[in-house]
Amino acid sequence: MRHLLSAGDLTRDDATLILDTAEEMRSLADRPIKKLPALRGRTVVNLFFEDSTRTRISFEAAAKRLSADVINFSAKGSSVSKGESLKDTALTLQAMGADGVVCRHGSSGAPHLLATSGWMTGSVVNAGDGTHEHPTQALLDAFTMRRHLGSLEGRRITIVGDVLHSRVARSNVLLLSTLGADVTVVAPPTLLPVGMSSWPCTTSYDLDSVLPKSDAVMMLRVQRERMNDAFFPSAREYSRRYGLDVHRMAQLPDEAIVLHPGPMNRGMEISAQVADSTRSVIVEQVTNGVAIRMAVLYLLLSGSPETSTTSTEEQTA
Amino acid sequence: MTAYLITGAKIVVGGPESERVADLLIDNGEIVAVGTNLDTPTDVETIDAKGLIALPGLVDLHTHLREPGREDAETVLTGTKAAALGGFTAVHAMANTDPVADTAGVVEQVWRLGREAGYADVYPIGAVTVGLKGTQLAELGAMADSAARVRVFSDDGMCVWDAALMRRALEYVKAFGGVIAQHAQEPRLTQGAQMNEGELSGVLGLTGWPSVAEESIIARDILLNGHVGSKLHICHLSTKGSVEIVRAAKKRGFEVTAEVTPHHLLLTEDLATSYNPVFKVNPPLRTKADVEAVREGLADGTIDIVATDHAPHPVEDKDCEWSAAAFGMLGLETALSVVQHAMIDTGLMTWAELADRMSYRPAAIGQVSEHGRPLEAGAPANLTLIDPAARRTVVPGESASLSRNTPFDGMELPGRVVATFLRGEPTVLDGKPAR
Numbered sequence: 001m002r003h004l005l006s007a008g009d010l011t012r013d014d015a016t017l018i019l020d021t022a023e024e025m026r027s028l029a030d031r032p033i034k035k036l037p038a039l040r041g042r043t044v045v046n047l048f049f050e051d052s053t054r055t056r057i058s059f060e061a062a063a064k065r066l067s068a069d070v071i072n073f074s075a076k077g078s079s080v081s082k083g084e085s086l087k088d089t090a091l092t093l094q095a096m097g098a099d100g101v102v103c104r105h106g107s108s109g110a111p112h113l114l115a116t117s118g119w120m121t122g123s124v125v126n127a128g129d130g131t132h133e134h135p136t137q138a139l140l141d142a143f144t145m146r147r148h149l150g151s152l153e154g155r156r157i158t159i160v161g162d163v164l165h166s167r168v169a170r171s172n173v174l175l176l177s178t179l180g181a182d183v184t185v186v187a188p189p190t191l192l193p194v195g196m197s198s199w200p201c202t203t204s205y206d207l208d209s210v211l212p213k214s215d216a217v218m219m220l221r222v223q224r225e226r227m228n229d230a231f232f233p234s235a236r237e238y239s240r241r242y243g244l245d246v247h248r249m250a251q252l253p254d255e256a257i258v259l260h261p262g263p264m265n266r267g268m269e270i271s272a273q274v275a276d277s278t279r280s281v282i283v284e285q286v287t288n289g290v291a292i293r294m295a296v297l298y299l300l301l302s303g304s305p306e307t308s309t310t311s312t313e314e315q316t317a
Numbered sequence: 318m319t320a321y322l323i324t325g326a327k328i329v330v331g332g333p334e335s336e337r338v339a340d341l342l343i344d345n346g347e348i349v350a351v352g353t354n355l356d357t358p359t360d361v362e363t364i365d366a367k368g369l370i371a372l373p374g375l376v377d378l379h380t381h382l383r384e385p386g387r388e389d390a391e392t393v394l395t396g397t398k399a400a401a402l403g404g405f406t407a408v409h410a411m412a413n414t415d416p417v418a419d420t421a422g423v424v425e426q427v428w429r430l431g432r433e434a435g436y437a438d439v440y441p442i443g444a445v446t447v448g449l450k451g452t453q454l455a456e457l458g459a460m461a462d463s464a465a466r467v468r469v470f471s472d473d474g475m476c477v478w479d480a481a482l483m484r485r486a487l488e489y490v491k492a493f494g495g496v497i498a499q500h501a502q503e504p505r506l507t508q509g510a511q512m513n514e515g516e517l518s519g520v521l522g523l524t525g526w527p528s529v530a531e532e533s534i535i536a537r538d539i540l541l542n543g544h545v546g547s548k549l550h551i552c553h554l555s556t557k558g559s560v561e562i563v564r565a566a567k568k569r570g571f572e573v574t575a576e577v578t579p580h581h582l583l584l585t586e587d588l589a590t591s592y593n594p595v596f597k598v599n600p601p602l603r604t605k606a607d608v609e610a611v612r613e614g615l616a617d618g619t620i621d622i623v624a625t626d627h628a629p630h631p632v633e634d635k636d637c638e639w640s641a642a643a644f645g646m647l648g649l650e651t652a653l654s655v656v657q658h659a660m661i662d663t664g665l666m667t668w669a670e671l672a673d674r675m676s677y678r679p680a681a682i683g684q685v686s687e688h689g690r691p692l693e694a695g696a697p698a699n700l701t702l703i704d705p706a707a708r709r710t711v712v713p714g715e716s717a718s719l720s721r722n723t724p725f726d727g728m729e730l731p732g733r734v735v736a737t738f739l740r741g742e743p744t745v746l747d748g749k750p751a752r
Contacts, residue, residue: 193519
């Protein structure tokens with residue numbers, strides 16, 4: 001694995017290796033010194049063309065715990081809007097010797113372009129591109145579910161919300177199905193892409209009928225502004241039909257958990273009581289995010305051919 | 318002026334049966350004679366055209382020459398040079414220049430630049446609305462009466478979406494026999510659209526451009542035109558549904574003509590999987606079923622013509638992320654090869670039918686009497702010689718265009734333009750520019 005661009009590129013073995021590695025990384029959090037020398041001397045650039053403090057600091061923490069040098073490059077707000085800048089930025093990073101580039105971009109496919117254009121040679125990690133994918137989010141979600149539910153084989157996982165615009169949903173559907181889960185996406189018809197028959201999941205418009213058969217429910221963030229484009233009539237109506245409140249939560253099986261990639265619209269897609277309930281693993285997702293990103297950076301960067309012998313000796317985590 | 322004797326070419330004259338091997342004598346800008354053992358002047362230059370096909374000079378109804386305004390992407394000179402290399406002797410220059418070709422002044426400038434370039438005749442297309450903004454009719458009459466003698470009007474790139482304005486435009490051009498060429502794209506259904514809407518757009522996370530956005534405008538405009546009795550032409554039709562609508566309309570006696578681009582005859586949406594913006598175009602590449610339908614439509618005459626929609630863009634507008642990239646593809650130098658590949662080599666069309674779709678009929682729609690004439694004695698000597706047996710690999714760097722955005726990069730295609738004549742003067746000889 002040279003880049004992580006799409007959750008769909010991962011085989012079951014790849015995904016399992018990442019999740020298992022993340023388990024080891026997570027155990028590090030309980031040690032007094034939370035740092036490994038695995039990526040010492042390697043440079044990781046966080047290239048964020050969109051604001052995302054959570055994802056950026058998660059990657060930053062992950063890289064630092066692996067002893068990598070971290071450069072944060074926030075292109076938001078600068079004159080970067082045209083593609084030429086993506087190219088120039090990539091050439092700049094190449095000139096500075098970036099070993100890994102973590103890219104968040106508003107345009108679907110931008111990390112793919114960085115990885116395939118020949119502008120730079122470093123490994124590219126997709127940290128969310130447009131309405132396409134967000135593979136490390138899916139990995140951390142799967143990791144969190146696995147810790148609670150054990151193997152995901154045959155587990156029933158329900159993803160609810162704005163699937164049309166959600167990179168989280170796309171990556172999760174691909175990854176969870178690879179891991180053997182039965183995935184159902186639930187949304188109003190306006191927020192599902194047309195022609196989903198090739199997706200490895202089933203779809204439903206009715207949340208109440210799906211909840212009793214769910215081992216995990218993932219609520220997606222829904223932007224209120226979508227109602228201005230007639231995707232749904234009002235925030236209240238959305239909430240009534242597709243929001244998860246305590247009454248709906250009561251329909252879940254006893255052991256079922258509730259996830260949310262954040263940031264939440266409390267009172268919109270998820271009620272405050274649900275978000276703060278014992279079923280909610282939302283805060284844990286954040287913790288696990290660091291472990292997953294450590295695992296991804298470690299697997300992508302520590303074993304590459306140009307690595308010197310000293311770093312191979314360090315692969316003992 | 319040098320006289321030319323073209324010997325042994327297979328000459329495409331008219332209907333499907335009229336391909337014959339003969340010699341062709343050109344002098345004083347005209348075809349003097351077609352036949353064997355012709356009387357030739359002593360200083361005639363002979364071109365051995367054995368194995369070649371002589372076609373009437375191709376006519377493109379949809380070319381973006383970018384001048385004035387974007388001379389970094391293309392100029393009238395480079396664009397017409399590319400046209401000549403592609404076998405064209407006439408091109409219609411789209412109105413979306415900067416400034417927009419919405420006044421007599423701009424269309425006359427483009428027309429004059431074409432005359433000076435000398436590689437192909439340039440017929441400017443006038444904008445339908447001021448600044449392509451879709452709110453106020455441009456001075457269509459002034460453009461029609463200008464030296465450029467504009468007959469085709471289009472807001473191409475933008476749809477004349479306002480039904481009342483479209484109705485008035487269709488009505489107004491009746492006064493001088495004009496035609497409105499519609500870029501059929503319902504704007505509200507295509508906000509932020511990036512590629513064909515379907516299974517793949519959902520997977521790639523690129524905003525969809527649904528077929529219905531094209532089809533609904535085509536249906537509306539055919540009905541509008543039926544009401545007012547004018548001339549309607551549909552630009553770059555791309556979907557199966559559009560073919561069905563036009564076919565049904567023609568069957569019921571509605572007056573409408575339509576074009577398809579070479580790229581919509583060959584390429585499909587799955588190329589977007591690479592996120593390489595060289596495949597980003599408007600209307601977008603569609604599905605295999607759509608490609609089959611437009612091929613069938615072109616073969617049975619539902620679609621009247623092939624038009625290139627040659628759309629040059631500078632490197633930086635394509636060397637970037639998909640959503641930031643410009644829409645459009647080069648087309649002039651590859652059109653004939655692509656049509657041969659998609660239509661002739663598949664047995665869907667004859668060479669005579671190709672001459673009809675790429676020369677006679679586009680000239681008729683554009684009301685250009687100098688071009689699109691059968692290769693007969695007395696006709697202007699506008700013709701092209703092609704080698705149908707040749708095969709070539711498309712190399713963007715070899716293009717005469719200032720731009721490099723060909724989607725056929727690296728593809729091996731059949732056919733090669735050997736020579737092109739404009740009013741008896743070679744613009745291309747031995748496959749190279751001759752001026």
